[in-house]
Amino acid sequence: xxxxxxxxxxxxxxxxxxxxxxxxxxxxxxxxxxxxxxxxxxxxxxxxxxxxxxxxxxxxxxxxxxxxxxxxxxxxxxxxxxxxxxxxxxxxxxxxxxxxxxxxxxxxxxxxxxxxxxxxxxxxxxxxxxxxxxxxxxxxxxxxxxxxxxxxxxxxxxxxxxxxxxxxxxxxxxxxxxxxxxxxxxxxxxxxxxxxxxxxxxxxxxxxxxxxxxxxxxxxxxxxxxxxxxxxxxxxxxxxxxxxxxxxxxxxxxxxxxxxxxxxxxxxxxxxxxxxxxxxxxxxxxxxx
Amino acid sequence: xxxxxxxxxxxxxxxxxxxxxxxxxxxxxxxxxxxxxxxxxxxxxxxxxxxxxxxxxxxxxxxxxxxxxxxxxxxxxxxxxxxxxxxxxxxxxxxxxxxxxxxxxxxxxxxxxxxxxxxxxxxxxxxxxxxxxxxxxxxxxxxxxxxxxxxxxxxxxxxxxxxxxxxxxxxxxxxxxxxxxxxxxxxxxxxxxxxxxxxxxxxxxxxxxxxxxxxxxxxxxxxxxxxxxxxxxxxxxxxxxxxxxxxxxxxxxxxxxxxxxxxxxxxxxxxxxxxxxxxxxxxxxxxxxxx
Amino acid sequence: xxxxxxxxxxxxxxxxxxxxxxxxxxxxxxxxxxxxxxxxxxxxxxxxxxxxxxxxxxxxxxxxxxxxxxxxxxxxxxxxxxxxxxxxxxxxxxxxxxxxxxxxxxxxxxxxxxxxxxxxxxxxxxxxxxxxxxxxxxxxxxxxxxxxxxxxxxxxxxxxxxxxxxxxxxxxxxxxxxxxxxxxxxxxxxxxxxxxxxxxxxxxxxxxxxxxxxxxxxxxxxxxxxxxxxxxxxxxxxxxxxxxxxxxxxxxxxxxxxxxxxxxxxxxxxxxxxxxxxxxxxxxxxxxxxxxxxxx
Numbered sequence: 001x002x003x004x005x006x007x008x009x010x011x012x013x014x015x016x017x018x019x020x021x022x023x024x025x026x027x028x029x030x031x032x033x034x035x036x037x038x039x040x041x042x043x044x045x046x047x048x049x050x051x052x053x054x055x056x057x058x059x060x061x062x063x064x065x066x067x068x069x070x071x072x073x074x075x076x077x078x079x080x081x082x083x084x085x086x087x088x089x090x091x092x093x094x095x096x097x098x099x100x101x102x103x104x105x106x107x108x109x110x111x112x113x114x115x116x117x118x119x120x121x122x123x124x125x126x127x128x129x130x131x132x133x134x135x136x137x138x139x140x141x142x143x144x145x146x147x148x149x150x151x152x153x154x155x156x157x158x159x160x161x162x163x164x165x166x167x168x169x170x171x172x173x174x175x176x177x178x179x180x181x182x183x184x185x186x187x188x189x190x191x192x193x194x195x196x197x198x199x200x201x202x203x204x205x206x207x208x209x210x211x212x213x214x215x216x217x218x219x220x221x222x223x224x225x226x227x228x229x230x231x232x233x234x235x236x237x238x239x240x241x242x243x244x245x246x247x248x249x250x251x252x253x254x255x256x257x258x259x260x261x262x263x264x265x266x267x268x269x270x271x272x273x274x275x276x277x278x279x280x281x282x283x284x285x286x287x288x289x
Numbered sequence: 290x291x292x293x294x295x296x297x298x299x300x301x302x303x304x305x306x307x308x309x310x311x312x313x314x315x316x317x318x319x320x321x322x323x324x325x326x327x328x329x330x331x332x333x334x335x336x337x338x339x340x341x342x343x344x345x346x347x348x349x350x351x352x353x354x355x356x357x358x359x360x361x362x363x364x365x366x367x368x369x370x371x372x373x374x375x376x377x378x379x380x381x382x383x384x385x386x387x388x389x390x391x392x393x394x395x396x397x398x399x400x401x402x403x404x405x406x407x408x409x410x411x412x413x414x415x416x417x418x419x420x421x422x423x424x425x426x427x428x429x430x431x432x433x434x435x436x437x438x439x440x441x442x443x444x445x446x447x448x449x450x451x452x453x454x455x456x457x458x459x460x461x462x463x464x465x466x467x468x469x470x471x472x473x474x475x476x477x478x479x480x481x482x483x484x485x486x487x488x489x490x491x492x493x494x495x496x497x498x499x500x501x502x503x504x505x506x507x508x509x510x511x512x513x514x515x516x517x518x519x520x521x522x523x524x525x526x527x528x529x530x531x532x533x534x535x536x537x538x539x540x541x542x543x544x545x546x547x548x549x550x551x552x553x554x555x556x557x558x559x560x561x562x563x564x565x566x567x568x569x570x571x572x573x574x575x576x577x578x579x580x
Numbered sequence: 581x582x583x584x585x586x587x588x589x590x591x592x593x594x595x596x597x598x599x600x601x602x603x604x605x606x607x608x609x610x611x612x613x614x615x616x617x618x619x620x621x622x623x624x625x626x627x628x629x630x631x632x633x634x635x636x637x638x639x640x641x642x643x644x645x646x647x648x649x650x651x652x653x654x655x656x657x658x659x660x661x662x663x664x665x666x667x668x669x670x671x672x673x674x675x676x677x678x679x680x681x682x683x684x685x686x687x688x689x690x691x692x693x694x695x696x697x698x699x700x701x702x703x704x705x706x707x708x709x710x711x712x713x714x715x716x717x718x719x720x721x722x723x724x725x726x727x728x729x730x731x732x733x734x735x736x737x738x739x740x741x742x743x744x745x746x747x748x749x750x751x752x753x754x755x756x757x758x759x760x761x762x763x764x765x766x767x768x769x770x771x772x773x774x775x776x777x778x779x780x781x782x783x784x785x786x787x788x789x790x791x792x793x794x795x796x797x798x799x800x801x802x803x804x805x806x807x808x809x810x811x812x813x814x815x816x817x818x819x820x821x822x823x824x825x826x827x828x829x830x831x832x833x834x835x836x837x838x839x840x841x842x843x844x845x846x847x848x849x850x851x852x853x854x855x856x857x858x859x860x861x862x863x864x865x866x867x868x869x870x871x872x873x874x875x876x
Contacts, residue, residue: 031385089514100549152739156739163715230717264393265397272390
C-alpha cells in the first residue's frame with residue numbers, strides 16, 4: 001500500500017513538472033532542456049530556508065518560486081531572441097551552471113553531500129508526516145496547478161503562445177510582442193517547476209544535486225513527448241506511463257546495477273522512435289514538425 | 290606558472306579544435322545539432338581501449354581500428370537516423386530530440402558494457418620535455434603535432450579540393466547545392482565520416498592522456514558547440530579560434546579560481562556572446578529574418 | 581501648388597500635369613522623389629506612408645536601391661515589377677522584418693525605421709503575406725480572434741484574476757470575428773483547423789484576419805493569387821471599399837487586370853529601383869515597361 005502511495009505522490013510531483021514544461025514546449029514551441037534546474041532551485045531554496053532558517057514550508061515554497069522566476073528572467077531575456085539551436089544550447093548551459101553551483105558551492109549547498117533533515121510540511125500544528133497526508137497535499141497542489149494551467153491554455157494568452165508556435169512571423173505581423181510572451185511563458189513554467197521542487201524536498205527530506213541533472217530535464221521532456229504536447233491530457237498520460245515504466249522494469253528482474261542504464265536506454269530509444277513515428281505523442285495535439 | 294597554464298591551454302586548444310572542427314563541419318553544412326556527436330567521441334576511445342587493452346592488439350593498430358569503426362558509427366547514425374528525418378523534411382527540433390535520444394541510448398549502452406569508471410589507456414609515467422620553464426608530456430606533444438598536421442590538411446581540403454568546395458557551398462547555401470543536382474546523400478555521408486574522424490582522433494589522444502569515461506562526451510559536445518558559436522557560425526576557422534579561447538579560458542579559471550568551475554565559465558562565456566555578439570567573432574551579422 | 585490627380589480626369593489632362601512636373605517615364609530617382617514630395621504637400625491627398633531613399637543590401641546584392649515611394653490614404657497604390665524587383669523586400673522593410681541600410685520610412689510623418697516588427701504592426705500597418713501564413717493547428721475562429729490588438733486576456737495574470745471582464749471581451753471579439761468570417765464566406769468552417777482548409781480558403785482566412793485587425797494601412801502581397809475569379813472579384817470590391825473609407829492600401833500584383841481595376845496609381849520597380857510612377861493605364865501602356873516586364 002505504501003508503495004502505491006509513493007507512486008501516486010511521485011506522479012503528482014511529475015504532473016506539476018510536466019504540465020509546466022508543456023507550456024514552453026507544447027504551447028509555445030520552445031525546446032527547454034533546463035527545467036530540472038528550476039525544479040532544483042525550488043527544492044534547494046525550500047530545503048535551505050526550512051533547515052537553516054526554520055521557515056515554514058508554506059513560506060519557503062513561495063520564496064523558492066520567486067527565486068526561480070527571477071532567475072528564469074535572467075535566462076529568458078537573452079536567450080529567447082535566438083534561433084532554435086542557440087536557445088537549446090543556452091538552456092543546456094543554464095542547466096549545467098545550476099548543477100555546477102549546486103554541486104560545487106559547498107558553502108551554500110553542501111555540494112555532493114546534499115541537505116538532510118528537511119522537515120515535512122506543517123501548517124497550524126498539523127504535520128503532513130505520513131504518506132496519505134502527504135499525498136493529500138501534493139494532490140491538492142497538482143490539481144490546483146492543473147486547473148490554473150488549463151485556464152491559461154484556453155485564455156487569449158494561451159492562444160497567442162500557440163500562435164507563436166505555429167508561425168512566429170505571422171504573430172509579429174499581428175502586433176504581438178513575441179519576445180515578451182515567450183518570457184512570460186518561461187517565467188510561469190519555471191515558477192511552477194519550483195513548486196514541484198519544494199514538494200519533492202518536503203517529501204524525501206533529503207536532497208542532493210544528482211536529482212536535478214540534465215538527465216532529469218530530459219526525463220521531464222520525455223514525459224510530455226510520450227504523452228503528448230500541446231494540451232492538458234497529454235502530460236497526464238505521459239506522467240503515468242513514465243513513472244510506472246521503471247517499476248515495470250523492476251518487476252522484469254533487471255539487475256539493479258544496470259537498471260538505471262536500461263531505463264535510460266529505453267528513454268533514448270523512445271525519443272528516437274517517437275520523433276519518427278509519432279511526434280505528437282500518444283494524445284498530443286502538436287507535432288514537432 | 291602562467292606560462293605553464295598558457296601552454297596547457299594551447300595544448301588543450303589543439304584537442305578542442307579537432308572536436309570543434311568536426312562538430313562545426315557537420316553543423317554548418319547540415320544544420321543538425323548533432324548532440325550524438327558526444328557519444329561518437331567517447332566510443333572511439335572505448336573502441337581504442339577495447340582493441341588495445343582488452344584484445345591486446347598493438348597500440349597503433351588499435352588506434353586505426355578504433356578510428357575506422359567510429360567513422361562507420363558516425364555514418365551509421367547519419368544513414369539510419371538523420372537522413373530518414375531529412376527525407377521526411379522533419380523540423381530541426383525533431384532531429385534535435387532524436388539526436389538527444391540517440392546520445393542517451395548509446396551512452397547508457399557504453400556505461401552498461403564498460404561501467405562508469407574512467408578507463409585508462411596510458412602507458413605508465415609519462416616522459417616529459419622542457420621548453421624553458423614550461424613542461425610538456427609526450428602525449429601533449431603528440432596532441433599538438435596531430436593538430437598541426439590535421440588542421441592545415443582540413444583547410445586545404447576545404448579550400449582546394451572539389452569535394453571540399455562543395456562542402457563549403459553547402460554551408461553557405463544549402464538550397465543551391467540540391468538545385469545543382471549534387472548527390473546530397475553521399476555528401477552528407479562524407480561530412481559525417483570526416484566529422485566522426487576528427488572526433489575520434491581527438492578522443493583517442495585524450496584517452497591516452499587522461500583516460501575516458503561515459504560522461505565525458507556531453508562536456509566535449511558542449512565545448513565543441515560553444516566553440517563553434519563564439520568563433521563564428523559558418524566559418525570553419527572560427528571553430529578553431531573558439532576552441533583555443535575556451536581552452537585557455539578554462540586553464541585560467543583553474544589557476545585563478547578552481548577546476549570545479551570550468552563548465553560554468555564555458556557557459557558564461559557563451560551567454561555573454563549570445564547577448565552581445567551572437568554571430569561569433571568571425572561571423573557575419575545576420576538578422577533573424579534574414580537567416 | 582496643388583495637384584489634383586484623379587482617375588476621373590482624362591488621361592490627357594493628367595498627362596499634361598505630369599509632363600509639367602517632368603518626372604514620369606524617366607528613370608530618375610531624384611525626380612520621383614520630388615514628385616512624391618509634391619504629393620505630400622498637396623491639399624487633397626494625405627500620404628500615410630512614405631519611404632525616402634530606402635536602400636537594402638544583401639551581401640553584394642542591392643535589393644532595394646534608393647527607392648522613394650509614397651502611399652496615400654484613401655487610395656489604392658499598386659506596386660508592380662518583375663520578380664526580384666524588390667517589391668516584397670519593400671514590404672519587409674516597411675513592416676520592420678528588415679532594417680534599411682539607408683533612408684527613412686515615415687508613418688504619418690514619424691520615422692519608423694528600426695522599430696520592432698510587432699510595434700509597427702501595432703501602429704496600424706497590416707500585412708498580407710504572399711505565402712499564406714495561417715496558424716495551422718488553430719481553428720479558423722481562433723485565427724481571427726488573434727487579430728484584435730491589445731486584448732485584455734493576453735496578459736496571463738489578468739486572464740486569471742479578472743475572468744469576467746476577459747470573458748466579456750472575448751464574447752465581443754467572437755461576434756466581430758464571425759462577421760468577418762461571414763464576409764469572406766468561411767462562417768461554416770469556424771471550428772475547422774486552419775490546416776484543413778484549401779489554399780484558397782486559407783488565403784481568405786488570412787485576408788479576414790488582416791481586416792479584423794483594423795489596420796489603417798494594408799499591405800497586400802498578391803491578394804488574388806490562387807483564388808477563384810468569383811471570390812477574387814468580391815475581394816477586390818472589399819479592397820476598393822476599404823480605400824474609400826480612408827485606408828491606405830498598397831497592392832503587389834502580377835495580375836495586370838487586377839491592377840487596372842483597383843489601383844488609383846501605380847509604382848513600377850525594377851532591380852530595386854523605382855522606375856516609374858503614374859496612372860495604371862499609362863504605366864501599363866508604356867512600351868518600355870511592357871518590354872521589361874514581359875520581355876517583348
